Amino acid sequence: MRGLRLLRAPAALLGCLCVLLFLGGTPAYxxxxxxxxxxxxxxxxxxxxxxxxxxxxxxxxxxxxxxxxxxxxxxxxxxxxxxxxxxxxxxxxxxxxxxxxxxxxxxxxxxxxxxxxxxxxxxxxxxxxxxxxxxxxxxxxxxxxxAGGENGSILGLGRTTALVAFSVMGVVVVGGGVIVVRTMRGRRLTGSGRTAV
CATH class of the missing domain: 2.60.40.1220 (Immunoglobulin-like)
Incomplete structure (x- = not known):
């Protein structure tokens, strides 16, 4: 009998600790x-x-x-x-x-x-x-x-910001294209000059 009483106290304490940990560990969502x-x-x-x-x-x-x-x-x-x-x-x-x-x-x-x-x-x-x-x-x-709020946005950007970004991208693409074309022409001219010699 005395042994059962000694086991009840730790079991009750363990149960209380588990309840406290469960309640204390619940995140505040x-x-x-x-x-x-x-x-x-x-x-x-x-x-x-x-x-x-x-x-x-x-x-x-x-x-x-x-x-x-x-x-x-x-x-x-x-x-x-x-x-x-x-x-x-x-x-x-x-x-x-x-x-x-x-x-x-x-x-x-x-x-x-x-x-x-x-x-x-x-x-x-x-x-x-x-x-x-x-x-x-x-x-x-x-x-x-x-008036330029969420519904006045383009791809999540403000209308003005989006237009500036698209303009810059357009200039970069066109400029890159011009450079590529000139480079290709230069190579062709150099190649044809070697053939003639």
Whole structure:
């Protein structure tokens, strides 16, 4: 009997340590999880909403979140460049929403550098309640949709940057072609001169 009592204490202590290790070792994945949204996942809103807002935990400063919307017909909805308010609320102006199911996709970077991407859907329907611009977004001067934001980009670059890059690439290709042609002509002339001698 006494031997069983002596074994129970270490077994109970070992069980407690295992529970503590299991609970203490669980990683914290929820720090960038979506906490609130306007319109929110599964919400039903009236047509005409022109601002979306997503609330997270603290986001990394200096990073630009990405937001994209797709209408029920599969066509993209123009989105202006997202802005961050209060280090946690992402606001973006969008083309006034039309009736149908809208899919919103986002990518954000938390304060510790972890990136999270996800998506959700909401419905825009006649007769539904209008959605007001969230208070955190009201003081921001949001870029108009299609004014050089995500939808005005080419291969992920700003329109101006992309045009400059393509121009430089064009000059390099044309210049390289001219050099190759001149080199080939020079070799031919040198070769024909040797034949004549």
């Amino acid at each position: 929820a720090h960038t999880a979506l906490k609130d949204a306007t319109p929110g996942p599964g919400a039903k809103v009236a047509p005409g909403a022109d601002v979306v807002a997503l609330t997270f935990g603290r986001l990394k400063s200096g990073t630009t979140p990405k937001i994209s919307l797709v209408g029920s017909d599969g066509s993209p909805v123009a989105v202006g460049r997202p802005e961050v308010a209060d280090d946690s609320v992402v606001c973006a102006a969008v083309t006034p929403l039309r009736a149908g199911v809208v899919t919103l996709s986002y990518t954000v970077v938390s304060a510790d550098g972890d990136q999270q991407s996800s998506a959700f859907q909401f419905e825009v329907a006649d007769g539904a309640e209008s959605v007001a611009t969230p208070s955190a977004c009201r003081g921001l001067s949001l870029q108009a949709p299609g």
